[in-house]
Amino acid sequence: MISVGVVGYSGGKFNEDIAKALMAIALDVVEENHKDDKYELVSGLTDMGIPAIAYRMAGQRGWKTVGIACEKANENPCYDVDERIIEGKEWGDESTTFLKRLDVLIRIGGGKQSISETNCAKKKNIIVYEYDLLEKK
Secondary structure (H helix, E strand, O other), X not given: OEEEEEEEOOOOEEXXXXXXXXXXXXHHHHHHHOOOOOEEEEEOOEOOHHHHHXXXXXXXXXXXXXXXXXXXXXXXXXXXXXXXXXXXXXXXXXXXXXXXXXXXXXXXXXXXXHHHXXXXXXXXXXXXXXEOOOEEO
């Protein structure tokens, strides 16, 4: 199984059409470059922003969905994932558990935590695909 993490804007405003196009490209690239019978998409559990887009597309492709987040995620709408892991109380407490799970990481836009997790993934030699996405002000 190929485990694909996704990070990016959870809140904030961004061009959803561009984000969806980038996510479709990223998932196509993963399927093309990392051939396997099974894939799982791992993100931050919330049903908002980039994770919401990723979870829906993964579901359409028949991928397993996994949410790894801290307890604060439960204060937001959560996606009905196949596997849910709660780690710690504060945002970022889950990062180590999240990164340990991954073979590949996709970053589409994102703020401080997304950038931090992407940099950590690179140091751990996790394959990273990055796409910048401007946040609307």
